[in-house]
Amino acid sequence: DLLEEKFEDEIADETLAECAVGEKTVFMVSDGTGWTADYLVHAALGQFEHCLVGRGCSVNTHLFSEIKEINQLMKIVQQASEEEAALLYTLADPTMAEAAKKACQMFGVTHVDILGPITDALATQLGIVPSGLPRGAPGRKTFLTKEYLKRIEAMEFTIKQDDGALPRNLHLADLVLVGVSRTSKTPLSTYMAQKGYKVANVPLVLGIEPPRELFDIDQDRIYGLTMMDPNFLRSIRIARYKNLGLAVDSSSSYSDMDHIRNELEYSNKLFIRNPRWPVVEVTGKAIEETAAVILRLYHERMNKFVIPHISKRY
Amino acid sequence: DLLEEKFEDEIADETLAECAVGEKTVFMVSDGTGWTADYLVHAALGQFEHCLVGRGCSVNTHLFSEIKEINQLMKIVQQASEEEAALLYTLADPTMAEAAKKACQMFGVTHVDILGPITDALATQLGIVPSGLPRGAPGRKTFLTKEYLKRIEAMEFTIKQDDGALPRNLHLADLVLVGVSRTSKTPLSTYMAQKGYKVANVPLVLGIEPPRELFDIDQDRIYGLTMMDPNFLRSIRIARYKNLGLAVDSSSSYSDMDHIRNELEYSNKLFIRNPRWPVVEVTGKAIEETAAVILRLYHERMNKFVIPHISKRY
Numbered sequence: 001d002l003l004e005e006k007f008e009d010e011i012a013d014e015t016l017a018e019c020a021v022g023e024k025t026v027f028m029v030s031d032g033t034g035w036t037a038d039y040l041v042h043a044a045l046g047q048f049e050h051c052l053v054g055r056g057c058s059v060n061t062h063l064f065s066e067i068k069e070i071n072q073l074m075k076i077v078q079q080a081s082e083e084e085a086a087l088l089y090t091l092a093d094p095t096m097a098e099a100a101k102k103a104c105q106m107f108g109v110t111h112v113d114i115l116g117p118i119t120d121a122l123a124t125q126l127g128i129v130p131s132g133l134p135r136g137a138p139g140r141k142t143f144l145t146k147e148y149l150k151r152i153e154a155m156e157f158t159i160k161q162d163d164g165a166l167p168r169n170l171h172l173a174d175l176v177l178v179g180v181s182r183t184s185k186t187p188l189s190t191y192m193a194q195k196g197y198k199v200a201n202v203p204l205v206l207g208i209e210p211p212r213e214l215f216d217i218d219q220d221r222i223y224g225l226t227m228m229d230p231n232f233l234r235s236i237r238i239a240r241y242k243n244l245g246l247a248v249d250s251s252s253s254y255s256d257m258d259h260i261r262n263e264l265e266y267s268n269k270l271f272i273r274n275p276r277w278p279v280v281e282v283t284g285k286a287i288e289e290t291a292a293v294i295l296r297l298y299h300e301r302m303n304k305f306v307i308p309h310i311s312k313r314y
Numbered sequence: 315d316l317l318e319e320k321f322e323d324e325i326a327d328e329t330l331a332e333c334a335v336g337e338k339t340v341f342m343v344s345d346g347t348g349w350t351a352d353y354l355v356h357a358a359l360g361q362f363e364h365c366l367v368g369r370g371c372s373v374n375t376h377l378f379s380e381i382k383e384i385n386q387l388m389k390i391v392q393q394a395s396e397e398e399a400a401l402l403y404t405l406a407d408p409t410m411a412e413a414a415k416k417a418c419q420m421f422g423v424t425h426v427d428i429l430g431p432i433t434d435a436l437a438t439q440l441g442i443v444p445s446g447l448p449r450g451a452p453g454r455k456t457f458l459t460k461e462y463l464k465r466i467e468a469m470e471f472t473i474k475q476d477d478g479a480l481p482r483n484l485h486l487a488d489l490v491l492v493g494v495s496r497t498s499k500t501p502l503s504t505y506m507a508q509k510g511y512k513v514a515n516v517p518l519v520l521g522i523e524p525p526r527e528l529f530d531i532d533q534d535r536i537y538g539l540t541m542m543d544p545n546f547l548r549s550i551r552i553a554r555y556k557n558l559g560l561a562v563d564s565s566s567s568y569s570d571m572d573h574i575r576n577e578l579e580y581s582n583k584l585f586i587r588n589p590r591w592p593v594v595e596v597t598g599k600a601i602e603e604t605a606a607v608i609l610r611l612y613h614e615r616m617n618k619f620v621i622p623h624i625s626k627r628y
């Protein structure tokens with residue numbers, strides 16, 4: 001596999017020695033969904049990327065969600081001890097968090113309380129005592145807030161507006177993404193929709209005019225996606241082909257270099273003609289990274305901060 | 315607003331006194347996207363939900379992403395100090411993290427290092443030195459891994475399979491969600507797609523047979539969504555109407571109680587006839603909560619663990 005090989009080459013031999021520590025295990029425990037711990041562990045494992053699968057160290061993670069009984073918790077700590085796993089937890093009830101800590105100390109399990117320090121800092125900052133109630137506990141306010149409904153709306157809207165569908169709705173979008181095939185319009189759209197933004201995307205296809213509605217709506221909501229490096233676009237398209245189990249047909253214009261160059265040139269010319277559209281380079285960025293760039297720009301346009309950032313109100 | 319009023323009633327007067335602390339500010343700083351800090355702060359603020367907007371305390375959060383220069387960092391700490399904000403940070407470079415800590419101590423800013431303790435624990439557990447390189451730093455392995463491509467595929471697949479589209483592709487889905495309108499099939503599908511699962515959803519409509527493909531595919535991949543409480547379904551539908559700016563037409567069968575009862579009865583009968591489909595109750599659950607339940611079941615069916623959980627390999 002060409003892409004994989006390229007990565008391998010970047011890894012020096014010394015690194016491999018440093019990393020030869022075999023299989024390791026990480027347990028995550030939450031009284032809620034576990035997604036917070038999962039997200040954080042995923043980010044933190046980025047710090048060990050030079051060593052993970054195929055590079056001398058593999059990490060198996062196990063996510064235990066909705067753990068609300070002390071008995072279940074104790075069983076998990078014991079299992080962590082047997083498997084010599086580290087244990088990271090988010091437990092809102094201080095009694096549960098304390099029990100996790102004590103048990104881990106007793107069994108000699110490496111552990112981190114993920115939620116506690118944040119809750120403590122916020123309690124200090126806000127001057128309010130935390131409820132200690134986990135997500136979904138009885139007595140907690142239900143989640144059907146306006147913000148939640150807005151998120152749901154955004155997801156429904158975005159799925160209907162994929163790939164240039166229903167141009168008459170473009171004016172309802174918070175953000176409109178424009179770019180040639182494989183500039184990650186669809187995954188970016190659904191990613192940002194999760195965060196509550198209504199996103200539409202419009203594909204740029206050589207020889208086909210974009211819908212006129214695109215030029216009628218508020219131009220400050222439109223973002224161009226581009227790739228400086230046509231080789232990168234090509235390798236994504238080929239990787240995508242392979243992943244779909246398709247043979248890479250070198251005669252196909254989809255992965256043909258000249259065709260790709262022409263497409264990118266066409267889209268870049270359109271972006272130059274529409275200077276209000278910020279052009280975002282997607283080469284080498286994961287979708288969450290591109291989303292961060294776009295949403296920072298979006299919020300800046302709305303607010304004019306000294307240092308661009310994203311604000312919310314709770 | 316009916317729903318809002320209901321929440322307000324649940325808040326006792328004493329609580330309001332406890333919460334009368336006014337406007338507060340929380341800063342989040344990341345050398346990456348900031349989504350990890352954002353997610354964690356969102357979860358932690360759940361511990362203060364009894365006090366937030368309209369209840370005596372509002373929290374404004376400000377998310378600063380891609381902060382990689384010490385100068386920018388210092389400006390943000392200073393601003394946090396001026397606004398009496400708490401500051402939470404994820405900074406992979408130990409020099410940056412140390413600088414954040416020192417500056418916060420100097421300026422008297424309440425602060426938490428979110429990433430450091432997790433990275434330290436993992437370093438202990440794995441016996442490997444963390445790279446100290448932030449997401450997107452040069453020299454880091456690019457992200458175009460198989461797992462990443464799989465996630466992108468999942469999002470593309472899921473958006474195409476919404477609302478019963480292309481039944482001939484149902485056999486390609488990891489999960490198929492089945493339920494009547496407003497049981498959150500669409501947002502659930504896109505949410506799980508983000509996590510790398512190919513999800514299709516098939517609506518159940520009174521008087522219309524589901525596609526026969528649904529009964530031909532692997533029945534272990536199908537999940538029924540239901541709501542025990544027809545009133546809840548109705549209030550969601552009405553809330554959704556209002557949110558769309560539509561008048562609630564009491565004669566519309568969509569929000570008519572008898573119609574809703576008939577629909578739910580029809581879907582429950584279908585679920586009884588298909589006992590291999592787990593039936594998931596969505597009443598009172600946010601989509602991430604329902605997703606946690608479904609994915610735990612899904613992984614359990616694949617693996618048969620003592621305590622059901624979700625495993626990954628890095």
Ligand SMILES: Nc1ncnc2c1ncn2[C@@H]1O[C@H](COP(=O)(O)O)[C@@H](O)[C@H]1O
Binds near residue numbers: 034035092115134140
């Ligand atoms: N809305 C909420 N209210 C109270 N606690 C929450 C809320 N959301 C998340 N949490 C808590 O934050 C931690 C992480 O949540 P989760 O991502 O669901 O595992 C868990 O301890 C949850 O109980």
Ligand SMILES: Nc1ncnc2c1ncn2[C@@H]1O[C@H](COP(=O)(O)O)[C@@H](O)[C@H]1O
Binds near residue numbers: 043049351404405454
């Ligand atoms: N793949 C990765 N490699 C290295 N560091 C990462 C990776 N993903 C996230 N991080 C770090 O984890 C923290 C949280 O990331 P983010 O959610 O992008 O703000 C930041 O300090 C990032 O630099």
Ligand SMILES: [Mg+2]
Binds near residue numbers: 163185186
């Ligand atoms: Mg697309």
Ligand SMILES: [Mg+2]
Binds near residue numbers: 477499500
């Ligand atoms: Mg739907």
